[in-house]
Structures are given as C-alpha cells and as structure tokens.
Amino acid sequence: MAKKNSSGALLGGLSESRKMEIVGILVMALGGLIGLSILSYHASDYNLIQSLSADNLLSVDRGPALRIQNGLGVVGAYLAHFFVYRLFGYMSLFIPAIILLYGWFIFRDRQVNQLLWPTVYGIWSMVLFSTILGWFNNEYDWYSSVWNGSAGIATARVLQNITGIGSIIILGVLLVTTVLAFMDRDLQTTVDTVKGWFADARDAVSGWQEERKAQKEQQRQQKQEEAAAQQARVQQRQQAEQQMRRQSKPGSPSSDRPVSPPAGEPQSQSIDEIVERSQQQDRERMRQQQEEVQSLDQRPRAEVEKKQVAGEEDDVDISVYVGEGDEEAGARELDRQNKDKAREVPKVKYKFPTVKLLDSPPNEGNEVDLNEIKENKRIILDKLKRHKIEIRSINAIVGPTVTLYELDPAPDVKISKIESYANDLKMATAAKGLRIMAPIPGRSAVGIEVPNGKREIVYIKSVINTKKFVESDYELPLAFGKTIENEVFMVDLTRMPHLLIAGATGSGKTVGINTIITCLLYKCHPDNLKFVMIDPKKIELSLYQKIEDHFLATIPGTEDPIITDTSKAQETLESLTKEMDERYDLLKDAMVRDIRAYNEKFDNGELDEEEGHRHLPYIVVLIDELADLMMTAGKQIEEPIARLAQLARAVGLHLVVATQRPSVNVITGTIKANFPARIAYQVASKVDSRTILDTGGADQLIGRGDMLFTNGGGMTRIQNAFVSTEEVEEITGFIGKQRGYNKKYELPVIQEESASGDIPDPLEDIDELFEAAAKIIVLHQQGSVSLLQRKLKIGYNRAGRIIDQLFNAGIVGPYQGSTARDVLVEDEDELEQLLDELDEFNR
Numbered sequence: 053m054a055k056k057n058s059s060g061a062l063l064g065g066l067s068e069s070r071k072m073e074i075v076g077i078l079v080m081a082l083g084g085l086i087g088l089s090i091l092s093y094h095a096s097d098y099n100l101i102q103s104l105s106a107d108n109l110l111s112v113d114r115g116p117a118l119r120i121q122n123g124l125g126v127v128g129a130y131l132a133h134f135f136v137y138r139l140f141g142y143m144s145l146f147i148p149a150i151i152l153l154y155g156w157f158i159f160r161d162r163q164v165n166q167l168l169w170p171t172v173y174g175i176w177s178m179v180l181f182s183t184i185l186g187w188f189n190n191e192y193d194w195y196s197s198v199w200n201g202s203a204g205i206a207t208a209r210v211l212q213n214i215t216g217i218g219s220i221i222i223l224g225v226l227l228v229t230t231v232l233a234f235m236d237r238d239l240q241t242t243v244d245t246v247k248g249w250f251a252d253a254r255d256a257v258s259g260w261q262e263e264r265k266a267q268k269e270q271q272r273q274q275k276q277e278e279a280a281a282q283q284a285r286v287q288q289r290q291q292a293e294q295q296m297r298r299q300s301k302p303g304s305p306s307s308d309r310p311v312s313p314p315a316g317e318p319q320s321q322s323i324d325e326i327v328e329r330s331q332q333q334d335r336e337r338m339r340q341q342q343e344e345v346q347s348l349d350q351r352p353r354a355e356v357e358k359k360q361v362a363g364e365e366d367d368v369d370i371s372v373y374v375g376e377g378d379e380e381a382g383a384r385e386l387d388r389q390n391k392d393k394a395r396e397v398p399k400v401k402y403k404f405p406t407v408k409l410l411d412s413p414p415n416e417g418n419e420v421d422l423n424e425i426k427e428n429k430r431i432i433l434d435k436l437k438r439h440k441i442e443i444r445s446i447n448a449i450v451g452p453t454v455t456l457y458e459l460d461p462a463p464d465v466k467i468s469k470i471e472s473y474a475n476d477l478k479m480a481t482a483a484k485g486l487r488i489m490a491p492i493p494g495r496s497a498v499g500i501e502v503p504n505g506k507r508e509i510v511y512i513k514s515v516i517n518t519k520k521f522v523e524s525d526y527e528l529p530l531a532f533g534k535t536i537e538n539e540v541f542m543v544d545l546t547r548m549p550h551l552l553i554a555g556a557t558g559s560g561k562t563v564g565i566n567t568i569i570t571c572l573l574y575k576c577h578p579d580n581l582k583f584v585m586i587d588p589k590k591i592e593l594s595l596y597q598k599i600e601d602h603f604l605a606t607i608p609g610t611e612d613p614i615i616t617d618t619s620k621a622q623e624t625l626e627s628l629t630k631e632m633d634e635r636y637d638l639l640k641d642a643m644v645r646d647i648r649a650y651n652e653k654f655d656n657g658e659l660d661e662e663e664g665h666r667h668l669p670y671i672v673v674l675i676d677e678l679a680d681l682m683m684t685a686g687k688q689i690e691e692p693i694a695r696l697a698q699l700a701r702a703v704g705l706h707l708v709v710a711t712q713r714p715s716v717n718v719i720t721g722t723i724k725a726n727f728p729a730r731i732a733y734q735v736a737s738k739v740d741s742r743t744i745l746d747t748g749g750a751d752q753l754i755g756r757g758d759m760l761f762t763n764g765g766g767m768t769r770i771q772n773a774f775v776s777t778e779e780v781e782e783i784t785g786f787i788g789k790q791r792g793y794n795k796k797y798e799l800p801v802i803q804e805e806s807a808s809g810d811i812p813d814p815l816e817d818i819d820e821l822f823e824a825a826a827k828i829i830v831l832h833q834q835g836s837v838s839l840l841q842r843k844l845k846i847g848y849n850r851a852g853r854i855i856d857q858l859f860n861a862g863i864v865g866p867y868q869g870s871t872a873r874d875v876l877v878e879d880e881d882e883l884e885q886l887l888d889e890l891d892e893f894n895r
C-alpha cells in the first residue's frame with residue numbers, strides 16, 4: 053500500500069508538461085524502432101523465426117536467433133515482415149515517420165490535431181507510391197518486391213484488372229497532383245488552397261443568385277421605408293398642428309407630449325463635457341502610445357538572429373544581427389477572417405480584396421553582405437581611433453534599407469564627441485545618408501545608421517500577410533513597413549489620432565498613402581469605413597475612383613468623388629466639421645463617449661433610427677498636398693483642419709495630411725500642434741526636417757520609402773512597404789466591380805447662411821414647423837439642429853433653415869461650432885409673447 057502511494061506521489065509530482073514530454077519520447081521511440089526494423093528488413097529472417105522455438109529464445113545459447121539480421125532482432129523480423137512483405141514494402145516507412153511526427157508534437161506540446169492532414173497525406177502517398185511501383189513490378193519485374201510489398205502489388209493488379217492500360221495514366225495523374233500538393237510546402241496551405249478553390253467555385257455559383265435576391269429584397273425594403281417615412285411625416289404634421297391648436301387655447305397645460313422630454317429621462321452630458329473627456333482620453337492614449345514607441349527603441353536583442361563575424365586585425369568584436377521578421381500568416385487566413393467579417397454585415401454583399409491580388413516577394417530573403425559590414429566597421433573604427441575615441445565592441449543590425457552599427461564606447465569617452473565627427477564619418481563611408489544617434493534612446497550606446505549597398509524592397513504582401521497584421525484587433529490598422537529589426541511596424545490610426553506626412557518629391561509619400569489605404573481596405577468593411585479624398589494634384593488618388601460606391605464619402609451633388617478643386621475641398625472640410633457636430637449630438641443623445649460605444653449601442657438595437665440614430669463609419673480624410681490648398685485658401689483651409697484635428701477623434705474622423713513642402717506657412721503652428729503623429733520621408737534640408745519632426749534626421753534619409761515615424765515620443769526608422777500602381781488597380785478593380793451601396797455616404801450640406809450670416813428674413817417664408825420648433829428648443833433649452841431633426845423628423849437642411857429663422861426671431865443665439873446655440877427665451881410664456889409679436893408684425 054505504502055509502495056502504491058509512493059509511486060502515485062512520484063507520478064503526481066510530475067508537472068503536466070513533463071508527463072507530455074515523457075509520452076512524446078515514448079511515442080518517438082516506438083516510431084524509431086519500427087523504422088529501424090523496416091530499414092533492416094531481410095527476407096531470410098522470417099524463415100528463420102519460423103524455425104525458432106520458445107526454448108531457442110529463452111536458452112542462454114541462443115544459436116539460430118543470433119543469425120537474425122534485423123536490427124530489432126526477433127521482434128523486428130516480425131514487424132518488418134508485416135510492414136515490408138505483407139503491406140507496402142519500404143513505402144511502409146511512412147508509418148514510423150508519421151508516428152515520429154506525433155511523438156514530436158506531443159513532446160513539444162503542440163496541437164496534434166494539426167497532424168490530421170499530414171497523416172492523411174502520408175498514408176495516401178504510401179499507398180500511391182507502392183501501387184505505382186507494384187504496377188511496374190507486375191508489368192516488367194524490374195526490381196525486388198520489397199519496394200512495394202504484397203499490398204502494393206495487389207492494389208496495382210486490381211487497378212489493372214479494372215482499368216487496363218489506362219491504370220498507369222490514372223496513377224500518373226494522381227502522382228502529379230500529389231507532388232503538386234506537396235510543393236505548396238506546407239500541407240495546411242495545400243488543404244487551404246484546395247478548400248479555397250471549392251469555396252470560390254461555390255461562391256461564384258451562389259453569388260449571382262444571392263445578388264439577385266438581395267437586389268429584390270433591397271427594392272422591397274426601400275419601398276417599405278419610403279411608405280413608412282411618408283406616413284410618419286403626415287402623422288408628425290398632424291401632431292404638430294394639433295399641438296399648436298392646443299397651445300393657442302388660453303390656459304392649456306404647458307406640457308405637450310410630443311416635445312416634452314419623457315419622464316425620468318436622464319440628464320444628458322453637454323458637448324463640452326464630451327469634448328473635454330475625449331481630449332483627456334486623447335492625452336492618456338498619446339501618453340500610452342509614446343511609451344509604446346519608446347519601448348520600440350528598447351526591444352530585446354533576442355528578436356534578431358546573431359551571426360558572429362571573425363575578429364580581424366583589430367581586437368574589437370563585431371556581432372551581426374538580422375531580424376527574423378514576423379511570422380507569416382496561413383495562406384488564406386486573412387481571406388477567411390474577412391469572409392466572416394463580411395457575413396456579419398448582411399445588408400450589403402461585399403467581398404474583401406484577397407491576398408492573392410498582391411505581388412509575392414521574390415524568395416531571395418534578406419542577404420547580408422558581411423564584407424560590406426567589415427569594411428564599414430574598419431572605416432568607422434579608423435576614423436574614431438584617429439580622434440582618440442576608443443570603442444569596446446560593435447553590434448551591426450542589418451535592416452532592409454540600412455544597417456545600424458551600435459558602438460559601445462569605452463567608459464571615459466564623451467558620447468556627444470562622436471556626434472561632432474559625423475561629417476568626417478559621412479565622408480569616409482561615402483554614404484549618402486548617414487544618421488548618428490548619440491546616444492541611442494534608452495541605451496548607453498552610440499548608433500550609426502549606414503545605408504546598405506543593396507537595399508531590399510519590402511513588399512506590401514510581406515507586411516499584410518503576417519500574423520501580426522492578420523490577428524490585430526486595431527480598428528484602423530496601419531502597417532507602414534518594416535523596422536531595422538525586420539519587424540512589421542503597426543499602429544492604430546484611431547489612437548494617433550491624425551497623421552501628418554511630409555517628404556520631398558519622389559521620396560515615397562504617394563506610395564506611403566497607398567500603403568495606408570491598402571492596409572485599411574484589407575481590414576475594414578465599407579460599412580465601418582469611408583474615405584474623403586482630397587487631391588489637388590489631381591492624379592495621385594484618382595485610382596480610387598473605382599471604390600466610390602463602397603468607400604468614398606462626398607457632399608451631395610458632387611460629381612467627382614475625388615476632390616481636386618480648392619473651393620470644393622474647403623466646402624468638404626466645412627461639411628466634415630458639420631458631420632462632426634452632428635455626430636457629437638448623436639453621441640450625446642446616446643450618452644456614450646466615443647464612436648465605438650455608440651456603434652455597439654446602435655448595433656444592439658438600443659438606439660432608435662427614427663430619432664436620427666445610424667451606424668457611424670469611421671471617416672479617414674486624406675489630403676495629398678496640403679501646400680496647394682494652403683497657398684490658395686490659407687486660413688479657410690487651416691481652420692476646419694485644425695478644428696477637426698482638435699475634436700474629431702471621439703466621433704471617428706481621422707485626418708491624414710501630406711505635403712511635399714514642409715515649410716512653416718504650410719505646416720503652421722496650429723496644424724502642427726494638433727498632429728502629434730508625424731511621418732517624414734526624405735527632405736531637402738535640416739530646416740525642413742525640423743519643421744516636420746522638430747529635429748534633424750529626415751534630411752539624412754535616402755528616399756524611396758525610407759521614413760521616420762514619431763508620435764511625440766521616440767523616433768523609429770522604417771522602410772515603407774511598397775505597393776505598386778498595378779496592385780492598387782487590382783484591389784480597386786476587385787472592390788469596384790462589386791455592387792456597392794444603393795446610396796453613397798453623404799456628408800451634410802453646408803449652408804452658406806450659417807457661416808456667413810446671410811440668413812433669410814424671418815418674416816418671409818416662415819417654415820410651417822417654425823412654432824413647433826421654437827417650443828421644442830425652449831422646452832429643451834438647447835438650440836441644436838439635430839434635436840429638431842429628431843423631434844420633428846425632418847432633414848438636416850430644413851432643420852438648419854428653421855434654426856436660422858429662430859436666430860433671426862431672437863429665440864436662439866448665433867452659430868457656435870460644435871456647441872449647441874444658446875437659447876435666448878427662458879420659458880413658454882416668454883415664447884408665446886414673442887410669437888404673438890411676430891404674428892402682429894406679419895399682419
């Protein structure tokens with residue numbers, strides 16, 4: 053009993069992982085032994101064991117047993133006879149191979165269910181190869197049957213009996229398909245690919261039917277909606293008229309149901325509160341982001357693979373590191389995820405662009421030129437030695453564009469001294485862009501970045517098809533490219549929350565903007581994202597015209613969805629500020645703090661569409677060439693940009709503004725203050741670099757997507773991923789040929805009057821809902837257009853017109869941007885008096 057307990061305790065004392073390791077080793081041993089017995093198969097062994105008796109085995113003098121040649125003795129002879137002779141000859145080796153694989157997976161504590169397909173594939177190959185060999189053995193008797201075994205011969209014969217000479221064609225086709233499947237490297241990928249073919253075919257067949265069904269359904273819904281809206285309008289009007297009649301009767305109760313707030317309605321927050329909280333949130337997020345960026349500068353070296361270079365004549369060690377890069381995602385993982393995402397939005401049938409539309413990077417890998425590294429090391433050390441600066445060791449981190457030499461100076465060396473020899477070093481290395489960091493942030497080392505002789509193009513596919521990108525849960529993920537450690541550099545636009553980009557002509561801005569759009573198109577459903585594209589240069593963004601019906605937002609009546617004209621750009625920016633105000637009103641009404649919470653509430657059916665609530669997509673405003681706009685419209689452009697940049701983040705509006713002229717009259721103080729996240733491509737001078745980054749460095753970049761990113765904290769050098777015009781065309785073509793939304797996303801119309809003060813005379817053309825509107829405004833003590841829209845169920849334009857009439861009648865104060873207008877009338881009695889006076893005046 054005691055013994056039993058102690059053994060139980062012995063096993064119980066082992067951790068779960070150790071137990072799995074033991075099981076894994078046992079399974080691998082089993083596979084190894086079966087493999088050994090098959091490999092050492094001898095036909096004569098079986099005859100020998102037939103003649104053995106138990107006495108032979110148990111006697112000290114084993115005699116005939118000793119003559120068994122199988123590596124696993126008698127047991128091996130039996131096993132080998134079974135696997136080689138009876139089953140599939142040497143092809144049976146697939147079986148121990150599969151057992152070994154299972155053992156390995158158990159040992160490494162990996163999911164064994166991943167081995168389902170390799171097992172099926174292995175067994176299938178075993179049968180196929182032994183049948184093919186059996187076929188040739190049957191026909192020509194070329195070799196011994198140990199290659200195919202009795203089972204291989206038998207299956208080949210059966211096939212020959214059934215299909216005659218055609219059997220070899222069938223076997224040939226099966227062989228080619230099996231080899232092709234194997235060439236996909238990873239069996240999972242093969243299975244995915246085959247599954248993908250079937251899924252695509254199925255989709256193509258059902259797509260047409262579904263589309264027609266959806267079309268009919270949409271038409272039906274539209275008709276129903278129109279009828280309901282019409283009915284609601286009639287009812288509303290009747291109610292308003294009744295109300296007015298009741299109100300005009302003396303002594304009628306002042307609380308009329310349609311306009312009074314429902315009993316117990318919680319006090320909603322003011323817009324100022326929302327704005328303040330959103331700004332506070334911004335500050336907090338910015339702090340976190342800065343910490344993240346700073347922590348990027350302090351990543352552990354473990355992520356890079358070390359390659360030691362032998363020491364030369366000098367005694368300074370150099371270690372060369374190359375980043376391993378991010379793990380690639382499964383072949384169709386992103387497509388699969390996107391398919392599910394598209395299914396979640398049934399109101400429009402949408403297919404995300406597939407990964408195969410993107411060019412595959414050539415299989416060259418990141419070549420490291422050790423000679424170049426040694427040469428640069430020699431030059432750097434020579435120069436520093438001449439200035440009596442002693443270096444103890446060097447690390448070289450090889451990135452796609454540049455190599456970072458991290459120098460560890462002797463303790464008595466003043467680090468700032470090294471920086472003063474920058475020009476000397478530049479001349480010595482003859483490098484076009486050499487950037488010195490003294491010290492590297494967060495380390496006591498000095499960094500010298502020297503461009504690689506041969507630079508690597510970072511293909512967009514190698515960034516998008518990574519687990520990091522595919523599995524990210526960012527709302528608006530931007531994977532710009534790769535860092536020096538070959539890591540995909542990713543940020544969430546919603547957390548930045550706006551982005552300023554500058555760089556000289558040809559430095560890679562447009563490719564950068566295309567990278568941003570591509571990342572978003574691969575992760576965001578058109579229901580959740582709209583772009584406003586402003587392109588005064590008229591060519592850069594024209595490629596995106598094709599995605600107009602899905603992704604572009606414009607003001608009503610705009611012919612060209614890509615805005616190229618300055619006055620239209622100004623109008624659109626004004627309209628966006630209006631959209632922002634409206635969204636704040638909706639958020640306030642829903643009593644939520646940001647668009648995410650709002651959409652969640654709306655999607656859960658907690659907000660009433662009848663009251664103007666709607667699903668709010670993120671809006672990304674892209675401006676390619678701010679300079680052109682600023683030169684022609686100056687303040688009129690700067691003001692709405694600054695306002696949007698200050699306030700729009702909580703309501704899902706994000707700006708990406710690019711310019712090739714980073715001068716202070718384009719990137720003004722106001723704009724700069726509101727864009728903490730900035731990207732600098734190569735610029736002409738240190739002054740330009742300072743304008744965009746507040747420090748030098750961008751003037752040392754080497755163009756073609758070489759960039760620096762800062763979010764107010766650290767600074768990261770990134771090689772921007774390359775996306776070609778052809779790839780953009782493929783993606784936009786893929787999206788553009790799908791049926792879009794029936795109605796495009798429209799931004800609110802700007803009424804000149806609101807801004808200019810050119811308001812119609814209150815005594816002319818008074819709206820029939822004027823009095824009802826006045827009562828609503830006075831009761832709620834809130835002069836907001838969206839309140840009227842919701843309560844009176846009228847459009848934005850009409851509500852805006854009524855508000856202007858109320859302003860002229862002295863009931864509300866002037867326009868105040870994102871804050872509701874002040875209400876100048878205190879209560880209903882005062883309002884009655886005022887309305888009477890107006891009536892008299894009208895008569």
Ligand SMILES: Nc1ncnc2c1ncn2[C@@H]1O[C@H](COP(=O)(O)OP(=O)(O)OP(=O)(O)O)[C@@H](O)[C@H]1O
Binds near residue numbers: 509564756772773
């Ligand atoms: N990330 C990149 N990788 C490789 N090559 C790039 C990359 N980005 C840009 N290039 C190369 O540089 C050229 C110029 O890039 P791009 O058109 O984006 O510059 P730009 O800054 O927009 O110039 P402009 O302001 O004149 O429009 C591209 O045609 C391409 O050949």
